[in-house]
Amino acid sequence: MDYVEKSGYMSSIKDHDIESRPRERLMTFGPQALSNAELLAIVLGSGIVGNSAIDIAEQILRDCNNDINILAGQHYQYFTHYSGIGTVRAITLSAVFELARRRKDIVGSERPLLLSASAVYEYMKPRLADLNHEEIWGLYITAAGRLHSIRKLGSGTRTAVLCDPKDVIYHALGSNVSSVILVHNHPSGSTTPSGMDDDLTLKVKGAAELFDLRFNDHIIIGRDGFFSYRLKGKL
Known part of the structure; x- marks a missing residue:
């Protein structure tokens, strides 16, 4: 088992029932069928003891009133304020949002x-x-x-x-x-x-x-x- 970037062990998405596993749901139904929290949880990969990746994703979304545009505008250091998200995961999130933004900007x-x-x-x-x-x-x-x-x-x-x-x-x-x-x-x-x-x-x-x-x-x-x-x- 891997260690989380902050204190505590990672709680893998695999621990969830298969119907709630975002990776399996994506493979079965496609990305369009997933909620924003599920998609974000896939990017996060895993959580910590007591908080799954989905739990953390839902908290992040609540804090921005479920507005993806607000979330995409945050500096990567913003995400490190959440338990279970260290610098590497924060940078990954920032990179994902930047790719999405660039897709819209392609000339x-x-x-x-x-x-x-x-x-x-x-x-x-x-x-x-x-x-x-x-x-x-x-x-x-x-x-x-x-x-x-x-x-x-x-x-x-x-x-x-x-x-x-x-x-x-x-x-x-x-x-x-x-x-x-x-x-x-x-x-x-x-x-x-x-x-x-x-x-x-x-x-x-x-x-x-x-x-x-x-x-x-x-x-x-x-x-x-x-x-x-x-x-x-x-x-």
Whole structure:
């Protein structure tokens, strides 16, 4: 028997009646038949004495009001607060949620047209709206207005994120890109730009001009909407 990462022995899912074993249910009925708690329990693998993997999964889901989007936005260290979840399992959970998020973000052969601030907001909202920390992304746009590529340029705290203007420009060089759009979130929900936001916008604009690259916009995503430097006449 393996040992749990924290004190106590693991309580294997195999100890449950076969009808309640999530692995067996998945093999028999497919993943669509499983509850969120069962799917999460499979990722966890095992629990501790007195708490099965399903028990732990149900507690995690209760704490986020069964909202998977809230859960997916948590830093991996959040999960280590639960008994039976050490760093390795916490990182595994974080990786699973990131894969799910990236699946939604895959740009197909018909790349989206991003010709307005509202279109960019709708495209980026699923990625950023539920995070509890700031992230800044660069959207690289073709001359036809379609998304060419997307890059994460920085990840920060609840109140700030750092981004080097040189990194913004670097990812546009040597590709079929004519413009760039910066997008970042405010976990506080406010869309009001900070002094740091203003400063970054000016620096990126200056750097883009040096390389004949159009800086289309810098968009801030909040709880219920967005702020566009372009629409507000600040770019």
